Amino acid sequence: MRGEAACGDEESWDAVEGGKPAATAVGGFASPKKMVVVGYALTSKKVKSFLQPKFERLARNKGIMFVAIDPIRPLSDQGPFDIVLHKLSGKDWRRVLEDYRSTHPEVTVLDPPDAIQQVRNRQSMLRDVADLNLSCPHGKVDVPKQLVIEKDPSTIPDAVNKAGLRLPIVAKPLVAKSHELSLAYDKISLQKLEPPLVLQEFINHGGVLFKVYIVGEAIKVVRRFSLPDVSKRELSKNAGVYRFPRVSCAAASADDADLDPHVAELPPRPLLEKLARELRRRLGLRLFNLDILREHGTQDQYYVIDINYFPGYGKLPEYEHIFTDFLLSLVHQK
Numbered sequence: 001m002r003g004e005a006a007c008g009d010e011e012s013w014d015a016v017e018g019g020k021p022a023a024t025a026v027g028g029f030a031s032p033k034k035m036v037v038v039g040y041a042l043t044s045k046k047v048k049s050f051l052q053p054k055f056e057r058l059a060r061n062k063g064i065m066f067v068a069i070d071p072i073r074p075l076s077d078q079g080p081f082d083i084v085l086h087k088l089s090g091k092d093w094r095r096v097l098e099d100y101r102s103t104h105p106e107v108t109v110l111d112p113p114d115a116i117q118q119v120r121n122r123q124s125m126l127r128d129v130a131d132l133n134l135s136c137p138h139g140k141v142d143v144p145k146q147l148v149i150e151k152d153p154s155t156i157p158d159a160v161n162k163a164g165l166r167l168p169i170v171a172k173p174l175v176a177k178s179h180e181l182s183l184a185y186d187k188i189s190l191q192k193l194e195p196p197l198v199l200q201e202f203i204n205h206g207g208v209l210f211k212v213y214i215v216g217e218a219i220k221v222v223r224r225f226s227l228p229d230v231s232k233r234e235l236s237k238n239a240g241v242y243r244f245p246r247v248s249c250a251a252a253s254a255d256d257a258d259l260d261p262h263v264a265e266l267p268p269r270p271l272l273e274k275l276a277r278e279l280r281r282r283l284g285l286r287l288f289n290l291d292i293l294r295e296h297g298t299q300d301q302y303y304v305i306d307i308n309y310f311p312g313y314g315k316l317p318e319y320e321h322i323f324t325d326f327l328l329s330l331v332h333q334k
Helices: 044-050 053-061 091-103 113-120 127-132 153-163 188-192 232-237 269-283 319-333
Strands: 036-041 064-068 083-086 108-110 139-142 146-149 169-173 181-184 197-201 208-215 218-225 241-244 287-294 301-309
Touching: 036 319, 053 064, 053 319, 064 319, 083 091, 083 319, 091 108, 091 113, 113 269, 113 301, 127 139, 127 269, 139 269, 146 153, 153 188, 188 241, 208 269, 208 319, 218 269, 218 319, 269 287, 269 301
Parallel strands: 036 064, 036 083, 083 108, 139 301
Antiparallel strands: 146 197, 169 181, 169 197, 181 241, 208 218, 208 287, 287 301
16 A cells, blocks of 8 residues: 655755855865765766766866776776766676675765666656655645556557556657657557557646756756647547657757746645655665656646656756765765
8 A cells, every 4th residue: 555755844945956055165065185086887978968078177176086987897996986977787787886886885886776777667667656655735746547568569459448548648668768759649559559668648737847857865857848738629639659759858948938837837845855855765866857747737736757867967057066066975974
């Protein structure tokens, strides 16, 4: 049975908005005397978007040095590191990291490989959000009704009927390696999809989603344009499956758009703080983001539709300060 979580008291929003630190201290902590060495194992695309020159300069000025990890060489032969940042996939790499964590407990590995695996699979990704059953005066957070299809697309219409999913239905790859999705307007067309995949009920949300970026205890929220609402009339007139290669991206920012205030209003601060705090604990992760919808026509009903590990922080304004504060706080905690 799902336990119900209630929202706590409001906390200072300045702390979670990632404001710039004072010149003599960082995030409330004095700058370390020795350099903090952060080893990183990232794809070339991730390195380009994340380790931007401005970020590296700021980090160096605050006593943080980034060093590339060679995934071919034994990890214990490299370093020494204070922190390891990573976003590589594969069983061999996970085994290397787990062995390294057990033999080098003094090093902070962001984040545990097994915890990351849970959010890379859409069958387990939203489980902790559903179990949380977050409801309080500031709002309610749930997940869309969904169904996993592992093979044989001809069985999808019957499976959808049995699960009671309403049209239209969003289809996503089961393994969260791709941001591609499809929108199906009728059940027969569902047979054209290619398993393994997850089917989610589509929720009208005013064409705007909220990307909630989490870096340790810091939270930053941005608006992104999303799929438009689907009316009953449109549903009765349309048929087929429509594919969308990538719905949410930097170019689709809705922060400065002229939007209906009811659609544009950010989710309440105490609700996001409680949600982030609970998911950090349940997921065992410190670097992730949530894609959240507000159901159109409601004030307080929210749905988490996706969780991404180590997302595109480079798109965030002032991410450099948020991230350097976070890295220094890890050293302080050690």
